[in-house]
Amino acid sequence: MTKICPWCEEEIADNDKLYESIRPSHHYECGIRMVMGSVAHQTHRCGCYVPGSTLHDREGVSVRQAARDAMEMFYLLRTIEKAREGDV
Ligand SMILES: [Zn+2]
Ligand SMILES: [Zn+2]
Numbered sequence: 001m002t003k004i005c006p007w008c009e010e011e012i013a014d015n016d017k018l019y020e021s022i023r024p025s026h027h028y029e030c031g032i033r034m035v036m037g038s039v040a041h042q043t044h045r046c047g048c049y050v051p052g053s054t055l056h057d058r059e060g061v062s063v064r065q066a067a068r069d070a071m072e073m074f075y076l077l078r079t080i081e082k083a084r085e086g087d088v
Contacts, residue, residue, distance in 0.1 A: 005030050008064035033067035036074045043073065 007030035019031020040046040040055035057066035
């Protein structure tokens, strides 16, 4: 049975890592993107933070690729956060 990721609407392959906290299952990166928001959102440059900003997911890439970008940004910010905590 073919499973489709509700976020990017691409097929979920047997060896894809899944984001299990939400049902139905999403690709891991798509789950992170849904929960944490786009790169622009995580870096506070989107319309939620900057009035009039239309920044959202990167244009010209697939929904899933934008989700991977968001996941990388999430890990990057988390690493920076941990490093800061270590400074104290
Ligand atoms: Zn997906
Ligand atoms: Zn936002």
